Amino acid sequence: MFELYKAECRRFRWWALGIGAVHAGLLLFFDRVVDPLQQPAMVYQLVAGIYAVAGVLLGLFQAASYARINQWIALLHRPVSPRRVFVAIAGGSATMLVAAVLVPIGLLLVCHGLTGNRFVDMRHWLLGLSGVLIALIGLMGGIYAALSPRRYGWLVLLPALLPTMSMAVGWAALAVQAVVLALLALLVASVFKPDLASPPRSAVALAGTALAAAMGAYLLLTVAGDMAFQTLWIATGTHPLNSRPPRGGVVEAIRADGAALIEAGLAASQDREARLWREQVRLSETFEVSPTIKWLPVRGELTNVAPMEFDDERRGTRWTFSHDDMRFHGVRQADSTVAGTLDVAGRFEAPPLPIGGNRLIAGGSLLVFDVDDGRIHRRVRLPAGETIVAESSTAGDAITVMSDRALHLYDARVLDDGDAKYPALATVPLPAPVGSLMRLDLVELLDGYLLSFTYARDAVSGPGSAWQQIVKVDGDGRSRTVARRALTPDFPLAARFAPYWISPALKTARDVIENAGGGAVPMDAREAVTVPLPIWIATGLLALLSAAGTALLARRRRLGMRTGGAWTLATLILGPPMLIAFWLIRPTRTL
Amino acid sequence: MTTMSDFAIETRGLTRLHGRKRAIDALDLALPRGGIHAIIGANGAGKTTLFRILLGFLSPDSGEAFVLGRPSATLNSEDRRRIGFVNEEHSMPGWVTVAAVLAMQRRLYADRWDARAFDTVIASFDLSPAQRIGQLSRGERAGFNLALALGQAPELLILDEPTLGLDVVARRRVLDALIDGADSEHRTVIYCSHQIEEVERLADTLVVLERGTLRNVSAPDDFCARISQWIADVPFKGPDAIPGLLQHRKIDGVHHYTMLDADTGFADFLRDHGAKTIQTMPVPLDRAVDAYLTRNHAGPAA
Numbered sequence: 001m002f003e004l005y006k007a008e009c010r011r012f013r014w015w016a017l018g019i020g021a022v023h024a025g026l027l028l029f030f031d032r033v034v035d036p037l038q039q040p041a042m043v044y045q046l047v048a049g050i051y052a053v054a055g056v057l058l059g060l061f062q063a064a065s066y067a068r069i070n071q072w073i074a075l076l077h078r079p080v081s082p083r084r085v086f087v088a089i090a091g092g093s094a095t096m097l098v099a100a101v102l103v104p105i106g107l108l109l110v111c112h113g114l115t116g117n118r119f120v121d122m123r124h125w126l127l128g129l130s131g132v133l134i135a136l137i138g139l140m141g142g143i144y145a146a147l148s149p150r151r152y153g154w155l156v157l158l159p160a161l162l163p164t165m166s167m168a169v170g171w172a173a174l175a176v177q178a179v180v181l182a183l184l185a186l187l188v189a190s191v192f193k194p195d196l197a198s199p200p201r202s203a204v205a206l207a208g209t210a211l212a213a214a215m216g217a218y219l220l221l222t223v224a225g226d227m228a229f230q231t232l233w234i235a236t237g238t239h240p241l242n243s244r245p246p247r248g249g250v251v252e253a254i255r256a257d258g259a260a261l262i263e264a265g266l267a268a269s270q271d272r273e274a275r276l277w278r279e280q281v282r283l284s285e286t287f288e289v290s291p292t293i294k295w296l297p298v299r300g301e302l303t304n305v306a307p308m309e310f311d312d313e314r315r316g317t318r319w320t321f322s323h324d325d326m327r328f329h330g331v332r333q334a335d336s337t338v339a340g341t342l343d344v345a346g347r348f349e350a351p352p353l354p355i356g357g358n359r360l361i362a363g364g365s366l367l368v369f370d371v372d373d374g375r376i377h378r379r380v381r382l383p384a385g386e387t388i389v390a391e392s393s394t395a396g397d398a399i400t401v402m403s404d405r406a407l408h409l410y411d412a413r414v415l416d417d418g419d420a421k422y423p424a425l426a427t428v429p430l431p432a433p434v435g436s437l438m439r440l441d442l443v444e445l446l447d448g449y450l451l452s453f454t455y456a457r458d459a460v461s462g463p464g465s466a467w468q469q470i471v472k473v474d475g476d477g478r479s480r481t482v483a484r485r486a487l488t489p490d491f492p493l494a495a496r497f498a499p500y501w502i503s504p505a506l507k508t509a510r511d512v513i514e515n516a517g518g519g520a521v522p523m524d525a526r527e528a529v530t531v532p533l534p535i536w537i538a539t540g541l542l543a544l545l546s547a548a549g550t551a552l553l554a555r556r557r558r559l560g561m562r563t564g565g566a567w568t569l570a571t572l573i574l575g576p577p578m579l580i581a582f583w584l585i586r587p588t589r590t591l
Numbered sequence: 592m593t594t595m596s597d598f599a600i601e602t603r604g605l606t607r608l609h610g611r612k613r614a615i616d617a618l619d620l621a622l623p624r625g626g627i628h629a630i631i632g633a634n635g636a637g638k639t640t641l642f643r644i645l646l647g648f649l650s651p652d653s654g655e656a657f658v659l660g661r662p663s664a665t666l667n668s669e670d671r672r673r674i675g676f677v678n679e680e681h682s683m684p685g686w687v688t689v690a691a692v693l694a695m696q697r698r699l700y701a702d703r704w705d706a707r708a709f710d711t712v713i714a715s716f717d718l719s720p721a722q723r724i725g726q727l728s729r730g731e732r733a734g735f736n737l738a739l740a741l742g743q744a745p746e747l748l749i750l751d752e753p754t755l756g757l758d759v760v761a762r763r764r765v766l767d768a769l770i771d772g773a774d775s776e777h778r779t780v781i782y783c784s785h786q787i788e789e790v791e792r793l794a795d796t797l798v799v800l801e802r803g804t805l806r807n808v809s810a811p812d813d814f815c816a817r818i819s820q821w822i823a824d825v826p827f828k829g830p831d832a833i834p835g836l837l838q839h840r841k842i843d844g845v846h847h848y849t850m851l852d853a854d855t856g857f858a859d860f861l862r863d864h865g866a867k868t869i870q871t872m873p874v875p876l877d878r879a880v881d882a883y884l885t886r887n888h889a890g891p892a893a
Contacts, residue, residue, distance in 0.1 A: 079672035
């Protein structure tokens, strides 16, 4: 089938050359005006989206040109297995696509180092590889969309979007992309058969298709169903996010003024000083501690949470961080000459994230770039195992440093002289996982601080529990909880737990897929969700009804005991999404 | 594994729905190995659908189909090596060169490539190896496609209206090659065409499909023998209901009846209705087919 492969390569060679030239021109142009390797993640996501769309369009075009039945017969009616024909056909287009994506990226990376004394990390080469994998995923998706039966092909493709939410970084991200590509290639191979309208013949391919279709139906039910529900709710004028929120609810707490929120929290306090604190809150300034940063840099990550660079304006030097040697590399902006490297005593424990004001955070350290001596100094080092997860902010004379375990309050002078001279004024352990923390408000009292922790992440339309906890910090740094109140969910139970009752098994599978290859992310830690009993009952009833529906359909289609039983059992486990998959796939008696 | 069967193709209760329409309707058909079998029928009779099911590219809604003894749905690459197929569109990728297609075909069928058959047909066409398929005229593409199909020397060759677009010389050479292959290599050819003169020249068996159902399987001469032309001078408009009538025309006041399976009893029938003179004569295949298919053809009667 080498002739077929060559013919496909020849077919697309001019397209590849033209698009590759445009691609290279754009990348080299951007390399002259910005630093393409130090862009925020959103830019890379946009570029990845373009590669994926290019792959999809190529796959759709290529496969659609064969999908008409006479063309399909001409392609497959030959003494070669369909799998080999698929490899030849898809191999040809994939080769041209890889050339159009990878060669310009390689050219960019080579030229990047040659111009302006900039460096290229290993992760940037891997980023190019990731671009190729994403384009190939698009290609396979396009081919599958063109060849699979329209009844369910689009549904099968939906789960391929799940890894866009993946927590995987670096090599793990590449592995996730490679797995998605391999699974899509297997799906395409399963439809690359003479009769395009019928479902896959082998039990394994049919099971894979059914699972993917069930997951697609699940995603559609949860996402589109939620959108439809909320749209209708908004139309009635009673949606809590689109009208005056109910009293004592989550939305009210999220939107409340800091002082009012703390007062509301204190209303539940039995402490004899509560009335006095409420009066002080009314008179004092309330500080809102910065919410947590969603992502922190991880060594070897393919993209950047934020540009890993800062400018020394006094010396006209741009410092860019290299993941390879864990140092900042300086380039004088006036003449693009090398200005050496920058480190910190004891080395960076993690790639440092510039957070403005010449400050950086890296692991458990708060670092400051001193403009006077042109060096980076470690000003705060938290106890081992703690990771700073938020920008430091000012609260009166103090500054806050929040880690994944505690909120630390320091004298603001710590930024100049370090924590050896100005140790923490107070350390307040977080009452619950930091990922569930929605907002943190602080009021300076005459004899300490009042802290209001509002835990409501995933609790507005999601299943998370929500509460407010008021903590009093004494003048000597000791803290105690003085009030706690539960916040009433504003969304109905059925809506908040829809991902569970539609299919708890697919909910779990979705979480596993999205977290595959991801390391421990402090901000992702959440309070465990407790599923109420009525939801479990509804889940069981729905699964039973769905299984009965599948059994009935299987009987009507005369699938036989074994095949019908397998589908019914799968529906019992996976719930209504599997019933939808079964109804759309219309399997025949082949299992 | 090759399954031996006496039949080149066989269908049992084969039914295929296109929406609500029965494209193939409970078709029981068995064509023996060897010889040239022509399948005719009006547009939409189910010929192309039948071929697609036989090759495994469509699934029947019910019933079974076998090709060279193998269930159509399970044809493997070795089975396909033994089966040639040419569709009416002569579909080939337009971006590939003639040389590349030929090289691929020769390599795929290296063990049975019949250069003589290929050369015989391709001699009618002035093709350049560097030409792309998309640059060929319809006739050139048809000729090239047929030459490739004959070159692969299949045991069973299925042709779906293959000679559309061919000039007279090319058509004659293709037909000669088909006859030669069927005679000297014991090839089975299943041939679908609207060109009745081709069918008349080629076919050993004539299969008539009508609206997905089987109407006739016989030698063409036997089919012709079932259809006869009757000319009768009957006063006024003649009898109203005539069993077996395929076509009726009144020319210069004389009634012309084309009849199916009419015997001498029909003469008595006409006499009973006042016929003064009666003449009967055989009809050629093209008129027999025309009359047979006109009976239930969509549109106004002839």
